[in-house]
Amino acid sequence: MNWQQFAVLSWARWRVGYHQLRRQGVFSLIVTLVILGIMLAGGFIGFFVALTAGALGLSKASPNMVMAIVDGWLVVYLMFSMFSLLTEMQQENLLSVDKLLHLPTSLFEVFLFNFLATLLSFTNLTLGPPILGFFLALVLVHGPSLLVGPLLLAAWILLAAAIITLIRGWLATLMATPRGRRTTTVVISLIVMVVFMLPQSAIFYFSRNQQQQHNHRTTELQDLLKQHERQEITNEEFNARFEAIRARDAAPSNHWATVTAIVERVNLWFPPGWLALGTREAIEGNVWPALGASVLFGLVSIGCLRISHRRMHRLVTQGVSDRPRPNGRKTVRGETSPRRNALERQLPWGSPAVSAVFWASFQSMLRAPEVKMLMVIPIIMLLMFAGGISRGGDKIPPAAVSAMVVGVLAFSVLSIGQFAQNLFGIDRAGFRAYVLSGVPREQILIGRNLSLGPILAVVVVPVLVAIRLLAPLPWSHLAMGFVGIPLLLLVVSMIGNLLSVLVPFGFKPGTLQPASPFGLVFLVQMIFLWVVMLLVGLLIGGPLALDMIARETGWLPPAIPLGLILTSLELALVIVLYAVFIRRQGEMLQHRETKILATIAERGD
Amino acid sequence: MTAIVTAGLTRCFGEQRAVDRIDLRVERGMFFGFLGPNGAGKSTTIKMLTGLLAPTEGTIHVLGHDMSNSQEALAAKRKIGVVPEGLALFENLNAWEYLTFIGRMHGLDLPTIRTRSEDLLQRLQLNGDAEKLSLEYSHGMKKKLALAAALLPNPDLLFLDEPFEGVDAVTSRVIKDMLHRFVQRGSTVFLTSHVLDIVERLCTHVGIISKGRLVEQASLDDLRQGRTLEQRFLDVVGAGEAEAQPLAWLEGAAS
Numbered sequence: 001m002n003w004q005q006f007a008v009l010s011w012a013r014w015r016v017g018y019h020q021l022r023r024q025g026v027f028s029l030i031v032t033l034v035i036l037g038i039m040l041a042g043g044f045i046g047f048f049v050a051l052t053a054g055a056l057g058l059s060k061a062s063p064n065m066v067m068a069i070v071d072g073w074l075v076v077y078l079m080f081s082m083f084s085l086l087t088e089m090q091q092e093n094l095l096s097v098d099k100l101l102h103l104p105t106s107l108f109e110v111f112l113f114n115f116l117a118t119l120l121s122f123t124n125l126t127l128g129p130p131i132l133g134f135f136l137a138l139v140l141v142h143g144p145s146l147l148v149g150p151l152l153l154a155a156w157i158l159l160a161a162a163i164i165t166l167i168r169g170w171l172a173t174l175m176a177t178p179r180g181r182r183t184t185t186v187v188i189s190l191i192v193m194v195v196f197m198l199p200q201s202a203i204f205y206f207s208r209n210q211q212q213q214h215n216h217r218t219t220e221l222q223d224l225l226k227q228h229e230r231q232e233i234t235n236e237e238f239n240a241r242f243e244a245i246r247a248r249d250a251a252p253s254n255h256w257a258t259v260t261a262i263v264e265r266v267n268l269w270f271p272p273g274w275l276a277l278g279t280r281e282a283i284e285g286n287v288w289p290a291l292g293a294s295v296l297f298g299l300v301s302i303g304c305l306r307i308s309h310r311r312m313h314r315l316v317t318q319g320v321s322d323r324p325r326p327n328g329r330k331t332v333r334g335e336t337s338p339r340r341n342a343l344e345r346q347l348p349w350g351s352p353a354v355s356a357v358f359w360a361s362f363q364s365m366l367r368a369p370e371v372k373m374l375m376v377i378p379i380i381m382l383l384m385f386a387g388g389i390s391r392g393g394d395k396i397p398p399a400a401v402s403a404m405v406v407g408v409l410a411f412s413v414l415s416i417g418q419f420a421q422n423l424f425g426i427d428r429a430g431f432r433a434y435v436l437s438g439v440p441r442e443q444i445l446i447g448r449n450l451s452l453g454p455i456l457a458v459v460v461v462p463v464l465v466a467i468r469l470l471a472p473l474p475w476s477h478l479a480m481g482f483v484g485i486p487l488l489l490l491v492v493s494m495i496g497n498l499l500s501v502l503v504p505f506g507f508k509p510g511t512l513q514p515a516s517p518f519g520l521v522f523l524v525q526m527i528f529l530w531v532v533m534l535l536v537g538l539l540i541g542g543p544l545a546l547d548m549i550a551r552e553t554g555w556l557p558p559a560i561p562l563g564l565i566l567t568s569l570e571l572a573l574v575i576v577l578y579a580v581f582i583r584r585q586g587e588m589l590q591h592r593e594t595k596i597l598a599t600i601a602e603r604g605d
Numbered sequence: 606m607t608a609i610v611t612a613g614l615t616r617c618f619g620e621q622r623a624v625d626r627i628d629l630r631v632e633r634g635m636f637f638g639f640l641g642p643n644g645a646g647k648s649t650t651i652k653m654l655t656g657l658l659a660p661t662e663g664t665i666h667v668l669g670h671d672m673s674n675s676q677e678a679l680a681a682k683r684k685i686g687v688v689p690e691g692l693a694l695f696e697n698l699n700a701w702e703y704l705t706f707i708g709r710m711h712g713l714d715l716p717t718i719r720t721r722s723e724d725l726l727q728r729l730q731l732n733g734d735a736e737k738l739s740l741e742y743s744h745g746m747k748k749k750l751a752l753a754a755a756l757l758p759n760p761d762l763l764f765l766d767e768p769f770e771g772v773d774a775v776t777s778r779v780i781k782d783m784l785h786r787f788v789q790r791g792s793t794v795f796l797t798s799h800v801l802d803i804v805e806r807l808c809t810h811v812g813i814i815s816k817g818r819l820v821e822q823a824s825l826d827d828l829r830q831g832r833t834l835e836q837r838f839l840d841v842v843g844a845g846e847a848e849a850q851p852l853a854w855l856e857g858a859a860s
């Protein structure tokens with residue numbers, strides 16, 4: 001690749017990014033540029049800050065402390081890398097080989113360019129300078145033997161870039177087909193989600209332990225006090241035991257030591273951690289681990305790069321067809337008998353059009369990876385609630401168990417809310433079919449709204465049943481949860497229809513991210529979120545609270561399921577409201593449908 | 606009753622007048638070819654005629670229905686079939702399901718939907734791929750499915766935006782025959798195409814749009830005046846300058 005080609009590729013890369021941003025509006029552009037600017041400047045300044053602060057403070061820091069700092073940086077670095085990989089996946093890749101290979105440049109050169117671009121990634125430009133400053137400070141403080149630090153750091157950055165290149169190539173193969181592309185995006189997002197939840201659950205677990213210890217101590221002290229009051233023990237004995245408890249708890253619990261041990265173990269088994277471990281060893285006078293790790297990192301990087309390059313070569317020479325393979329189902333040419341399909345089914349009531357819209361939306365949603373992603377929500381909820389119950393054992397107050405019903409509903413409705421508040425943004429071409437149809441628009445809304453019902457039910461029912469099995473949840477409260485499904489579906493639909501019509505937005509393909517992440521849409525989403533939470537609390541939490549108060553105070557015989565009666569009444573009322581409003585909303589939709597189409601479907605789609 | 610009438614139809618995108626004060630008149634039973642260079646405003650016009658895009662100014666009557674009135678627009682939509690520029694397929698439905706959807710939206714009964722879908726898929730040579738999601742279709746296959754969906758309700762008026770683009774020779778022959786008989790029975794077709802041969806063979810009437818202005822609207826014979834359609838088209842849109850100058854570096858001696 002000659003200099004001119006290199007320059008033009010860099011330029012094109014920048015222009016594509018710029019136009020992608022600009023299409024999302026000036027506001028978005030400015031916000032993004034400002035954030036980028038701040039972060040880059042932050043990286044630059046961070047270098048000097050880390051250098052001076054390190055040079056002044058590091059002489060006092062223990063080797064373990066240094067290890068922890070490097071580990072902290074590593075965590076941030078890994079998260080940054082993951083995020084940028086994720087965002088990158090959602091952008092059209094200008095530099096994908098197939099767009100360049102017909103031009104006079106070689107495969108290896110394109111590969112090299114991409115790799116260099118990865119080395120100059122945003123992550124490296126922001127997070128690199130501060131840690132480099134830190135490592136240089138270590139050299140200043142601990143002498144030239146610490147020069148292995150920057151070496152190890154360089155090896156790590158190289159390794160990270162090589163692995164990213166490898167993953168990117170692997171993704172490119174997976175995403176060669178539209179279906180594969182969407183599935184991959186979703187799977188990766190899921191993985192990221194889980195990875196991000198790990199530290200949180202660790203913290204949760206940790207704080208629970210502390211909480212338990214604290215509870216334990218409180219009861220111990222209370223017992224002691226009671227014994228003392230009842231004069232069962234002498235003053236001296238009281239003082240002695242009190243001091244003993246205090247001394248035990250005041251001892252700098254071996255927290256720090258335990259944590260260090262765990263971190264050390266993780267560092268040992270999780271190779272990126274060798275960066276931190278090697279640094280610590282170097283400070284303690286042993287430079288060999290750092291040197292060894294550097295060499296190993298370097299070798300692995302070269303291996304990764306070779307594999308990526310070979311794969312790219314194979315991809316180009318043997319080629320992957322852009323066309324997906326027929327997906328397993330074999331169809332013989334000439335066979336024409338129409339299969340009975342879901343779209344032929346008629347709902348128990350409503351016009352054929354309502355059924356058609358219902359089944360078309362339902363079927364599409366089942367096949368869309370975005371919705372499959374929703375199905376992890378019950379799993380997460382099960383883990384959360386069931387896990388909480390089983391750990392808490394019998395000590396969970398019944399009121400808390402019943403309150404879980406509200407929690408489950410709120411959680412599920414919020415996840416459905418994504419779709420409810422933007423009914424038409426997901427399938428743009430599909431919306432065109434609605435606009436072209438001669439069906440009264442309220443029927444389209446009804447069909448779309450109801451199609452979310454089964455999904456909501458699938459998310460809610462198993463979790464409620466599981467809670468009932470694990471804990472003493474009264475039957476009437478369980479039933480309230482079930483009544484809550486249609487109730488909240490209709491309520492969320494009414495609000496969602498309004499938003500879908502008034503502030504529609506397109507999604508980035510294959511994700512649930514709005515095409516323009518800043519601005520009005522974001523605001524509306526937040527408000528929608530709050531309003532829905534409020535309504536769940538009001539409509540389900542309210543009756544539940546009244547029910548429980550009535551039971552506690554005994555002004556109603558426990559046989560009367562007050563909460564269930566109230567929610568059923570609410571359901572009846574909401575059905576009436578829905579029936580009244582849906583006509584009006586249908587008219588609104590028809591009035592604004594061309595505007596919606598223009599918003600969600602960009603030109604060239 | 607006239608199939609399509611517009612008066613002063615205009616659509617602006619920002620400063621640009623993509624469609625500029627067009628007065629169209631398409632009688633029933635016409636096979637109307639709407640021609641024009643790239644970016645002339647053909648697709649924009651079709652979108653406005655079918656209710657996919659709101660006009661900036663002007664009125665539209667389709668099959669006697671005023672498209673600015675929402676109830677009448679619905680009535681018109683029940684009688685027309687459309688293959689719009691971006692198509693209107695559901696990515697995640699297969700061909701059977703999509704046709705069932707369209708049929709039911711038009712209130713057809715199930716046996717009718719089944720027979721017609723079967724016929725259409727067979728004719729358009731899609732029957733081997735009827736169980737694939739339209740996400741997995743090729744460009745031409747998507748076009749054909751969209752056409753099948755437009756024909757399924759047996760409309761009175763068809764709007765086709767480049768129906769032959771990307772379609773293989775065999776199927777395009779089938780489509781031509783179908784459309785020909787469709788017009789012969791008294792229905793109306795409004796299509797855009799860049800393939801002047803097809804237009805010349807099929808259309809009875811032609812409109813030519815250039816830079817948003819309707820510059821010609823006449824029967825095919827009146828327009829041709831004994832010459833070929835291509836010659837007339839080039840005259841009308843003023844392509845003279847573009848072809849006159851050879852590119853010395855490209856068309857000179859090869860290096």
Ligand SMILES: Nc1ncnc2c1ncn2[C@@H]1O[C@H](COP(=O)(O)OP(=O)(O)OP(=O)(O)O)[C@@H](O)[C@H]1O
Nearest residue numbers: 603618621623641642643644645646647648649650
């Ligand atoms: N959504 C839009 N936003 C901005 N400009 C648009 C939009 N849609 C169309 N245009 C502009 O309007 C003009 C007419 O576009 P149109 O798609 O109608 O052309 P066309 O005659 O169908 O061309 P082709 O033969 O290439 O399909 C073009 O200049 C185009 O850039």
Ligand SMILES: [Mg+2]
Nearest residue numbers: 647648649690
């Ligand atoms: Mg066009």
